[in-house]
Amino acid sequence: MNDTDLIPTVVTIAIVVVIVIFVLTILFKSIRIIPQAYAGVVERLGRYHKTLTPGLNILVPIIDRLRPLVDMREQVVSFPPQPVITEDNLVVSIDTVVYFQVTDARAATYEIANYLGAVEQLTTTTLRNVVGGLNLEEALTSRDNINGQLRVVLDEATGKWGIRVSRVELKAIDPPASIQDSMEKQMRAERDRRAAILTAEGTKQAAILNAEGERQAAILKAEGDAKAAVLRAQGEAEAIQTVFHAIHAGDPDSKLLAYQYLQTLPKLAEGESNKLWIIPSELTEALKGIGQGFFAPRDAAGPGTDAFPRA
Missing domain, CATH: 3.30.479.30 (Band 7 domain)
Known part of the structure; x- marks a missing residue:
């Protein structure tokens, strides 16, 4: 085989290769895969033809053109x-x-x-x-x-x-900056006011609790004093009742009662306002009896004679 015979063979192979490349290019351009959450607008001969959805799509080569994908998210x-x-x-x-x-x-x-x-x-x-x-x-x-x-x-x-x-x-x-500064000052003043209110409320509650405690303490003290006074009065009443029964049981005469009254007179006179003594008429009669008891022996001894024997 000479060189003249090889030329047609080479040309044929070249044509076949070109055709294969052209076909592959057409196939590649006709197949479009659209990703999920995207859409593709297809123009055919310069006009809108269709919108491609996600997945495999086929285009007509040369006459169809795909616009940039649109994000649908x-x-x-x-x-x-x-x-x-x-x-x-x-x-x-x-x-x-x-x-x-x-x-x-x-x-x-x-x-x-x-x-x-x-x-x-x-x-x-x-x-x-x-x-x-x-x-x-x-x-x-x-x-x-x-x-x-x-x-x-x-x-x-x-x-x-x-x-x-x-x-x-x-x-x-x-x-603006000036307004921000004024707002910050107002906010600080508001916070200070709220803090002062909370402090005053706390002080008020503390004062109320202290006053309530003092009131309860005073009430308890008064109740204790009242109970103590009642007990003292009951004790004194029982003592007086006991003395009364003892006196009546002993059947005292008026002279003994007058003597007991004279013993209580200094206690009655201890107060500064006790300037007037009230002496019952029964006591005067008893005092007369006591006086007669002391001075009767002197009168019986005669004038110039002492009531008591001398040593």
């Missing part, structure tokens, strides 16, 4: 802080976080050029409209209300883009 986007003017003309810096999900890959591809940037701009303008109608105090204390209004407006506006806004959160609302 819920996405979280944190936007940089935005300056917002409140109703009372104070500039606050608000940091927002938006949770959204693409529900229609075709609308997200053809209805909006950059849906992520559109969501950011729409969030900023809606936030300014909502917060602009609130004063600073309302903006700081109405986060849930602001979040709800933002979510409703964003979800309604992004619905035609094939996007569903599920949640909007305000991460931070930072008022």
Whole structure:
């Protein structure tokens, strides 16, 4: 075989190789595997043809073109802080976080050029409209209300883009530095006031408990004194009753009773206010009897004679 015979053979082999490579390339381009949670938009001859779902998909080579895949998962986007003017003309810096999900890959591809940037701009303008109608105090204390209004407006506006806004959160609302300083002073004053109230309440409760304890102690002491007085009175009554029975049992005469009364007179006179003595008439009669008993012997001995014999 000469060289002229080899040329057709080489050309044939080259053509076969080219055809095989072309066929393999066509097959490779016609087969597309879409990952889970993604969707692919297919254009045929420049127009929308269909949306590919996760799994194995077949395309027509040359006439079909696959657009970049669309992430169908819920996405979280944190936007940089935005300056917002409140109703009372104070500039606050608000940091927002938006949770959204693409529900229609075709609308997200053809209805909006950059849906992520559109969501950011729409969030900023809606936030300014909502917060602009609130004063600073309302903006700081109405986060849930602001979040709800933002979510409703964003979800309604992004619905035609094939996007569903599920949640909007305000991460931070930072008022001006001067307002922050005033708020910190107010918070410190409030904490000091609460501490003073708690201290006063504690002191009050302690005073109440001390007073209650003293009252109970006084009541117990008074009850003890009363019981002691009753016992003393009962003892004195029993002693008097015993003496009374002893006196009556001994059948004393009036002279003995007068003598006993004279013995008690010094005790009656111990008080400073006892300046008047009351002497019963029975006692005077008894004293006369005692006097007659002492002076009768002297009278019987006669004048000038002592009543008692001298030694």
